[in-house]
Amino acid sequence: MRLRGVLVSTADACAVGCRFCFRADVGRDVLSLEQYARALSRLRELGIDELCLSGGEPTDHPEFRQLVRVAVQFGFRCAVVTAAREGRRLTALAGVAGLLSHVTVSADSREAERLGHTGRTVPSAAAVFEALGHTRASLHVTAYELGEADIDEISAVVTKAGVGLEVSPLLPSRTFRFENPNLQRDLELIEGSLGMSPELRVVVDEYHQWLDSPPKRDCGSERLYLSADGYLRRCPYDTEAQVSVNASRQEISASVRRMLDEPPHTAIGCVAICRPSSAESADEPTEADPAHSRQAEQQMEAAL
Template sequence: MNTQVRTALVSTAGHCKVACGFCFRADRAHGFLDTATYTRTLSRLREAGVEGVCLTGGEPTHHPQLRQLVRLAHQFGLSVSMVTSARTVAEVIALSHVDHLLANVTVSADSQGAMLMGRTTRTAASGIETLRAISTETKILHVTCWGLGDDECRELAALVSEAGVEVQFSPVVLDERALRRDGKSVQDYLVQHRLDADLLGRYFHLSERYRAYLGELRDLQLPPAGGERWSCRSATAYVSADGHIRRCPYGEASVSVHTSRATIGQFLTSPAQDHVTPDCAAICRPSAESDDRTTSCTTPA
């Protein structure tokens, strides 16, 4: 299947101070994406027909030249969005300096159970406070869910309604190693997904797309005997902080932005060779306006 690449996730930093216990970032390193590499990346993406970029991390508000990153994308005619965990005063100030230039901002948060599992402090309430502080027209709260309770869902629904922001949900995605560490079986894990979705459905309208995604995760975790994982169908490319482009964040095939135009163009327009895994299925989902599953530019920050 040949899917035209329309958007790109751009990692602005190889490190992240949040360090979620359930993080499934594809790469980790020290340092920030430099502007020369980024500028060349934007040029090559635009030539390949990419229409927008999403700045992700690490944490994009930590980049010392964040405003320049956003303005450079606009100079190439690309729309810009951002995924952030911004909570501190310094992070929110950095975000507010570019908020009017962003098509949308997604602030990551975790349910109480997910915070315990991931050892994070990204509450939904603090995420909404960040969204209240910025002027971007489209504001999205993205909640990673695990072990939800009725009171928690009720409070979350009230917070979202009062703030007037969009909300999107993702279940915690664990690999086999993490499941063994937590003493859970794949079946336990999938049952919790269903229980959380059923509870969310009491307070939010969960689209069929979201439920279909849960079904995809089930099929990826428990594939039929002899079955093969399906090929990548994402319209989103991934750019690492060191300037390598992949069709899938976890794909082995990559191309450096410093190689030739022809090589990059062929890489982005040829059918993807990667196969879908639970991790990349959580990142690369089809876009849907006002949908309750994450958009194609959204990854936990």
């Protein structure tokens, strides 16, 4: 397997603080520009050329613009996952929009917003797409107890902006802090009104398989993860298998090879959070009509 990208956690803290957040690291660490540049240098030597800035909220990073510029200078295709809506965050995002290969704007359905107290409403995302000035972007909606009003709002935003759409229904498990009693209805509404992508269909099928009889499978992610305190991991949650960006070239290279040769095992949480898909590629934005699930971004970003 060839690693094709790296998911970057710009900071452990997040002002949004979604109830359903799956961030791997929670604390006070903020990724320094020095560690970031060192990591990018080593990653380019390993042949990695795609990068996604997540967080916390990446536009809150005090040197957000520099993070983007340094990535481009190193030859990375730089994507961003953001919940920015207005003020300083939106100004920072708009200032580097032309350098970004893709921007994923996170939003929540009405009930998901109520559950998470996020403020990431679907209608408010329209101003973000307008500020970008390009359509290398997508709207990512975390879906919970969807209604027809949600469908109308989602359709209006993506149609006017001409951007892609990704929908991730909340997939609860025993380890998560919420339930989704209307998951099947959500899925039916997504399929009937937005169109369910093959990727989302696979995720849902795997999710139900895990609930019935968890298969034994190794991680198949094609991305590394860079933590805000300067460590590279194969899995954001696997702190046992990590290497500092301050290590030598040889040590980093050997550690990454071990991560590939000895991948961590997946669990039901992996299905709900980390969803490898062709739609994740920063230089391959999705079409405007299908509903997609994505990694993390999620984002994990969601996810993060």
